[in-house]
Amino acid sequence: MNIRMKGIHKTFGTNRVLSGVDFELLEGEVHALMGENGAGKSTLMNILTGLHRKDEGIIFIDGKEVNFSSPSAAEQYGIAFIHQELNIWPDLSVLENLFLGKEITTGWGFLNNRNMKAIAQEQMRMLSLTLPLDQPAGACSVGQQQMIEIAKALMTDAKVIIMDEPTAALTEREIRKLFEVIASLKKTGVSIVYISHRMEEIFEICDRITIMRDGITVDTREVSLTHFDDVVKKMVGRELTDRFPQRHTIPGEIVFEVKDASRSGVFHRASFSVRAGEILGISGLMGSGRTEMMRAIYGLDPLDEGEIRLNGAKVTIKHPYEAVKLGIGFITEDRKDEGLVLDFSVRENMVLPSLFSFEDKGLINERKEKDYVDLLISRLTVKTESSETPVRNLSGGNQQKVVIAKWVGIGPKVLILDEPTRGVDVGAKREIYQLMNELTEKGVAIIMVSSELPEVIGMSDRILVVHEGRIAGEVTGHEATQEKIMTYATGGQ
Structure with a gap:
């Protein structure tokens, strides 16, 4: 699936968030979307998936102009969004969260728990995740809840998956497994929009990078043709001399x-x-x-x-x-x-x-x-x-x-x-x-x-x-x- 967003504008009240943003996603690529907080990254993806309406601009998918009325419409089209803020229902079980709104039923209209459990267990196996499916999701750690969200998106058979800070709450082992899954999806032609502030991850798994600043597109290029300092300067509009400022304080009592x-x-x-x-x-x-x-x-x-x-x-x-x-x-x-x-x-x-x-x-x-x-x-x-x-x-x-x-x-x-x-x-x-x-x-x-x-x-x-x-x-x-x-x-x- 190829996606092209051209000249996207969006204003909330008097706050202009996007001012003519261009973004392109190719089939089977992992595309990093980077920028400071408030640069408009999540808003741009929310417009793509129908959560917000754009004020101006055009969205093309495989050459055809498309405007989704809701995130569920985008999901049916093959675009899944794993949000930074988790959408977990804490009082529902892990299994119920995984199939919320997509329950599988028998011919008589009853829930087919056996079938759902089999699918869920296979997905958990793919992610090397061991969680009791009948456990309340609220009893899971933040990292486990993040993996449930990732599993939920992978179960939609999406052609495009948007990942907003997917590794923020994950362990190193879980991050490694997620990267393996991303590489596997990429081989099957699935495209990933990868929003992250962890620079090391961008240079490890992404093919191209688009940098946004203050609601505009600053640059799009191959990751292999750029480096850390370049990206930082374009994101913040200035050079950061040191990643971690020097400490001069001598601890007291x-x-x-x-x-x-x-x-x-x-x-x-x-x-x-x-x-x-x-x-x-x-x-x-x-x-x-x-x-x-x-x-x-x-x-x-x-x-x-x-x-x-x-x-x-x-x-x-x-x-x-x-x-x-x-x-x-x-x-x-x-x-x-x-x-x-x-x-x-x-x-x-x-x-x-x-x-x-x-x-x-x-x-x-x-x-x-x-x-x-x-x-x-x-x-x-x-x-x-x-x-x-x-x-x-x-x-x-x-x-x-x-x-x-x-x-x-x-x-x-x-x-x-x-x-x-x-x-x-x-x-x-x-x-x-x-x-x-x-x-x-x-x-x-x-x-x-x-x-x-x-x-x-x-x-x-x-x-x-x-x-x-x-x-x-x-x-x-x-x-x-x-x-x-x-x-x-x-x-x-």
């Missing part, structure tokens, strides 16, 4: 300490400390217990045993509210369900944890609140029409910036960051890294959980590696290598 923290069946006797001005990286494979450890420490999940100390004093944290009062912030890996109130505005989300600080004689000082929010929007370069825009209208990367902004605003002593740059473009990543450095210069202790090994190595002063619920090893930042971390992560010494 221990601020936050965890001793023998355990949660039955999840993690066991975790002990660690983090100093003022230090970035402590937490690495490990998906399902190792690293996120669960942070959630329990923060009071989101119960701790069975263990001791937490802040500035040497023992503290009790059984609820996130208690953590916030102590000056501890937590940026969750699940921004959609846990990090944001999607129907609230950018302003309302940013001031949620620090609303009390704008109080003046029992009333909110709106001028003080607005100045504060405007400063954060400017500092984190959040692309939004205004501070009153509902946060659900922002791109995924800009939503992530709002999550970070709301915790920076409380003036934290300790900041836990779980996948802080997931779904964030390379330019915005550097801005977040720079902000982390500025916070540590002010004495904030940062704990950063990340699946991206270059990020962990590039930003951490020390790295703890978690394996099967236990801290398997510690590596200092200057001696860290991907091989050393992966050895600990897989149970080696």
